[in-house]
Each structure stands twice: as structure tokens, then as C-alpha cells.
Amino acid sequence: MSNEEKKLSPKQRSRRNFLGQSLTAAGAAIAAPSLLNSCQNKTADSASNDLVEGETMIRLKINGEFQKLNVEPRVTLLDALREQLGLTGSKKGCDHGQCGACTVIIDGERVYSCLTLAVMQEDKEITTIEGLATEDNLHPVQMAFLDNDGFQCGYCTPGQICASVALLDEIKNGSVSYVTPDLTSPPELASLSETEIKERMSGNLCRCSAYNGIVAAVQQAAGQTPPSPAASIENQQVEEVS
Amino acid sequence: MKNFAYVRPNSVEDAVSRATSDRDALFIAGGTNLVDRLKVFLDEPSQLLDVSRLAMKQIATTNEGGLKIGALVTNTALANNIDVRNNYPLLSRAILAGASQQIRNMATVGGNLMQRTRCPYYYDTAFPCNKRQPDTGCPAATGINRIHAILGSSDRCVAVNPSDMSVAMVALDATLEVQGVEGKREIPFVDFHRLPGNTPERDTNLEPGELITAVILPPVSFAQSGVYLKLRDRASYAFALVSVATALEVSGEQIKNARIALGGVAHKPWRATEAEEFLIGKAANKSNFEQAAEIALKDAQALAHNGFKIELSKRAIRRALAVSAQGGGEA
Numbered sequence: 001m002s003n004e005e006k007k008l009s010p011k012q013r014s015r016r017n018f019l020g021q022s023l024t025a026a027g028a029a030i031a032a033p034s035l036l037n038s039c040q041n042k043t044a045d046s047a048s049n050d051l052v053e054g055e056t057m058i059r060l061k062i063n064g065e066f067q068k069l070n071v072e073p074r075v076t077l078l079d080a081l082r083e084q085l086g087l088t089g090s091k092k093g094c095d096h097g098q099c100g101a102c103t104v105i106i107d108g109e110r111v112y113s114c115l116t117l118a119v120m121q122e123d124k125e126i127t128t129i130e131g132l133a134t135e136d137n138l139h140p141v142q143m144a145f146l147d148n149d150g151f152q153c154g155y156c157t158p159g160q161i162c163a164s165v166a167l168l169d170e171i172k173n174g175s176v177s178y179v180t181p182d183l184t185s186p187p188e189l190a191s192l193s194e195t196e197i198k199e200r201m202s203g204n205l206c207r208c209s210a211y212n213g214i215v216a217a218v219q220q221a222a223g224q225t226p227p228s229p230a231a232s233i234e235n236q237q238v239e240e241v242s
Numbered sequence: 243m244k245n246f247a248y249v250r251p252n253s254v255e256d257a258v259s260r261a262t263s264d265r266d267a268l269f270i271a272g273g274t275n276l277v278d279r280l281k282v283f284l285d286e287p288s289q290l291l292d293v294s295r296l297a298m299k300q301i302a303t304t305n306e307g308g309l310k311i312g313a314l315v316t317n318t319a320l321a322n323n324i325d326v327r328n329n330y331p332l333l334s335r336a337i338l339a340g341a342s343q344q345i346r347n348m349a350t351v352g353g354n355l356m357q358r359t360r361c362p363y364y365y366d367t368a369f370p371c372n373k374r375q376p377d378t379g380c381p382a383a384t385g386i387n388r389i390h391a392i393l394g395s396s397d398r399c400v401a402v403n404p405s406d407m408s409v410a411m412v413a414l415d416a417t418l419e420v421q422g423v424e425g426k427r428e429i430p431f432v433d434f435h436r437l438p439g440n441t442p443e444r445d446t447n448l449e450p451g452e453l454i455t456a457v458i459l460p461p462v463s464f465a466q467s468g469v470y471l472k473l474r475d476r477a478s479y480a481f482a483l484v485s486v487a488t489a490l491e492v493s494g495e496q497i498k499n500a501r502i503a504l505g506g507v508a509h510k511p512w513r514a515t516e517a518e519e520f521l522i523g524k525a526a527n528k529s530n531f532e533q534a535a536e537i538a539l540k541d542a543q544a545l546a547h548n549g550f551k552i553e554l555s556k557r558a559i560r561r562a563l564a565v566s567a568q569g570g571g572e573a
Contacts, residue, residue, distance in 0.1 A: 117270075
């Protein structure tokens with residue numbers, strides 16, 4: 001079965017009279033311009049033109065490649081990625097913007113893919129965890145998570161990594177945070193403190209509580225020398241004894 | 243969520259006209275609150291009017307020396323804007339205290355001001371709620387109400403407004419610019435959000451179909467003394483139990499001007515005007531700050547589980563004022 005066949009349920013495959021239905025059901029203005037654009041733009045993928053009532057065809061640029069897909073307006077970007085495009089790296093943790101497991105990068109900024117609609121993301125550059133590594137090499141942040149045990153079960157890890165990649169760019173762009181002491185002097189990569197990293201990563205929860213490793217991974221990716229995981233365990237033991 | 247039609251209006255006028263002719267339509271921009279509400283069936287719009295691509299993304303200096311902030315400026319862009327960091331640091335800090343980086347990247351100024359309460363009874367459609375469905379009752383008043391209002395509530399609703407940005411905006415005497423089919427009008431920020439009274443279903447004084455287009459900040463000469471102190475159940479990424487925005491103009495030993503606003507305590511961002519007036523002409527010292535805090539909370543009423551908020555608010559005001567008196571910064 002091709003990817004495309006997997007995407008569509010039997011019910012969806014059987015309903016081919018999209019244009020008339022959707023335009024009458026949704027009103028003439030609804031998504032019509034984007035629909036026509038999408039139809040005119042032939043893309044490399046093999047998405048069929050079958051659409052069901054209420055669906056619209058959109059074109060998303062994901063990890064550098066254009067993908068055509070048919071979605072109802074209510075479909076979140078996360079569901080479109082996972083259920084339609086088979087990009088299951090972005091995780092559905094809470095589905096309410098509280099856990100960060102669905103974090104992706106859109107136009108260079110990290111966002112929660114569960115809190116945005118796929119139809120709203122046309123013409124944007126979307127990067128998911130699947131788009132970070134090159135064919136032969138992991139992204140430096142992925143390596144840093146491996147080197148520093150930045151996970152246990154791994155479920156939150158794609159979101160943590162996407163968030164960290166964007167975080168490093170934010171620092172390069174001079175962004176401030178709630179814990180930046182002087183708002184006119186944002187931290188640099190070399191001076192990015194643990195407090196800053198924790199505040200800036202607070203939108204990604206780790207139920208295994210691998211936070212020490214996650215902070216260390218960000219430190220390494222920022223070009224700092226993180227403490228070894230063993231060092232943090234030794235410190236804990238000293239604290240418990242004292 | 244229920245399905246809806248999706249439209250990208252091609253101008254503010256187009257958006258407003260569509261929203262006026264279809265009262266079941268909703269605007270969407272960042273979507274961080276609305277998409278979540280759609281998922282739990284709190285909103286069931288006929289159509290979503292996606293205004294996110296309209297041109298309201300500028301931050302411009304006004305003739306008066308203040309700032310005009312387009313409604314589609316993201317929280318992140320506003321908090322990091324150099325003029326805001328330099329001249330309105332308490333607005334930067336208030337925004338950065340809210341939500342997470344991901345949400346701030348998505349969220350817009352207009353949307354932030356329109357976000358609705360996180361009262362768990364409002365959110366859970368299995369419960370009655372006067373805000374969600376008028377005249378069905380308020381289970382929060384007699385239920386678990388630790389996060390609820392201590393000021394300005396009514397027997398119909400004890401919910402609080404969750405916005406950090408709004409607390410800073412009200413402290414800075416901002417003005418909203420909104421557009422309806424009849425044209426533009428301005429609303430003083432302090433009059434934008436409503437107390438619940440008998441109509442808790444209405445959060446703001448926006449008329450049906452109207453769209454927020456900009457927020458205007460007047461120049462505030464002493465805004466650099468601004469402080470935003472947020473107290474919550476965890477250090478980051480949580481709504482305020484209590485938050486305080488303050489700014490002070492001190493000349494010699496005497497207070498010339500004071501701003502005090504509270505978040506997390508009422509149905510709207512709460513400006514403590516009487517406490518501000520008390521401070522004018524007084525010395526910037528601990529005793530006067532204590533009295534100002536007492537005045538700000540004198541009408542506070544505790545529910546079963548939120549009595550701690552009264553004392554917490556007083557202490558937060560005292561601390562924030564003390565930092566403002568030292569010239570501002572981190573509280």
C-alpha cells in the first residue's frame with residue numbers, strides 16, 4: 001500500500017465529488033483562493049485530488065518539501081503531520097498546549113503544533129524533528145541529547161530537541177526572558193546560565209524528569225562544557241549527606 | 243471540535259464586515275487560546291476568520307512619544323522590541339512572565355487581550371457556568387476556588403482574567419484602537435475588560451463584529467521604574483495566583499506618581515487607583531507601601547480556598563513598590 005493509500009480511509013476514498021460539495025457547504029469565499037492555488041501548483045508528491053465534504057486542499061512546506069493534503073479546517077497541524085503525512089516524530093502529549101511534546105519550528109520559531117490549524121500554515125516553512133538530521137549526521141542538538149542523557153523514555157524528546165534548536169537561535173538573535181536580569185543586555189551562548197535555560201525550556205515537560213540531562217544538552221549545544229551526568233549524581237549525594 | 247468554515251479576509255474592513263453579518267463567526271490569529279477552546283467545545287463558530295495575515299504587525303513611535311502596537315504583533319516580538327525593553331520594561335517582563343516561549347511566539351497582542359478565563363468549571367462543559375451558559379449557576383463559588391477572584395466578583399461569577407500583558411497595559415494607561423463596520427473607535431484600556439456583574443458571559447466591552455487593531459501606549463516618563471512580579475504555583479509556565487505591576491516616580495524623598503495594577507485577582511486587570519492616590523506626596527518608604535497595600539486590598543473578599551491571595555497580594559505590592567522605588571528591575 002502506498003503512503004497515499006494509507007492516508008485515506010475507505011470512506012474518504014469513496015467520496016470524490018469534492019468541489020461542488022465543499023463550495024456549496026462552506027460558502028463561496030471559503031478557502032476558495034487557496035484551493036485554486038493548490039490545484040494549480042503541481043507538486044512533487046503524489047497526493048490524490050480526492051476530497052470529502054468540508055475538506056480543503058492545502059499545500060504545506062515541511063522539512064523543505066511541499067506536501068499537498070486534504071484537510072478539514074478543524075484539523076490541527078499536529079494531526080495533519082501525524083495522521084496524514086506519517087510524520088509521527090511530533091508527539092501528541094496533552095493536545096492542549098501544556099506539555100510541549102508537539103513542538104515544531106515554523107518560520108524559524110518554535111510553536112505548539114497542537115494549537116494551530118493546518119490550514120493556517122500554508123506558505124510557511126515547517127521543520128519537524130524528522131527534518132533536523134542530514135542523511136549522514138545527526139543535528140548537533142540531537143547529538144547533545146544523546147551525549148548528556150537528555151531523556152529517559154524519549155516521548156518528549158522530539159519536542160525538547162526542536163525547542164532547544166529554536167532556543168539557540170533565539171539567543172543568537174538577542175532575545176530576553178523573564179529571568180534576564182537586565183532586559184537591555186540579553187545573554188549570549190557562552191554566558192547562557194542554567195537559570196536561563198530552565199526558564200526558556202519551561203514549555204516542554206518531561207514526565208521522566210530528565211531535566212538535568214536536558215539542561216546539560218542545551219549547554220553542550222551552546223558550546224559550553226556541561227557537567228557530566230555522573231557529576232550531578234555525585235552532587236546530589238553530597239547534598240543528601242550534608 | 244465541531245467543523246467550521248475557514249476564511250482569510252483580505253482586509254480589516256472585510257474581516258469586520260463578515261464578523262458583523264455572521265454573529266457566529268470568530269476571528270483567529272495566534273489561536274493559542276481559541277484552538278484549545280474549540281477542542282473542548284467551548285466555542286462552536288460557524289466560521290473562523292483568519293486575520294493573522296493582515297497588516298497589523300508594526301510597532302511605531304507615536305507623535306506623542308509613545309508606541310502604537312499593531313494587534314498582530316506577537317507576544318515575543320513585543321517583549322523583545324528595543325523600545326519596549328528600554329521604555330516600558332514592565333510590559334516586557336509581564337509578557338515574558340506569561341505562558342511559554344512556544345505560546346508567546348504564536349500569540350498576538352489582540353488575542354492576548356481577548357483570552358478567556360481558565361476557571362476549570364468554565365472549561366468543563368459537564369458543569370453549569372453562568373459565563374458559558376447564562377443563568378445556570380456558578381459551581382466555582384462553592385466549589386474548589388483557590389485560583390478565583392478576591393476583588394470585584396459577583397454572585398454570578400468569580401472567575402479571573404488570566405492575561406499578564408493586560409496587567410501591564412492597564413498600569414501603563416494604554417488605549418485600545420478597535421474597528422467596527424462604522425469605523426474606528428478608541429477604548430481606554432481600563433474600560434475594556436468588564437467586571438462580571440449580572441453578565442459574566444461578556445468579558446469585554448467590544449461590540450459584536452469589532453476587531454482590535456492596535457494598542458497605544460502613552461509616554462510614561464517614570465516607566466523605567468516598572469516592575470512586574472508574578473507569583474504562581476511553579477516558577478514558570480503557570481498562570482498567576484497573584485501578579486503585580488508597579489511604577490513610581492520619586493523626586494527627592496517624595497512620590498510624585500504611582501501605578502499599581504493587580505492580576506489574577508479579578509475578572510479584569512485590576513488598577514488600584516485609590517492606593518496610587520494615597521502614595522502621591524508621601525515618602526517612598528516601607529510604612530507607606532504597607533498602607534498602600536492595605537488600601538488596595540481593603541475591599542477584598544475571600545472565598546473558601548483563596549483567602550491566601552489577600553495577604554499574598556499585599557506582600558507582592560509591598561515588594562514590587564520597594565523595587566520600583568529603587569529604580570525598577572527584577573522583583
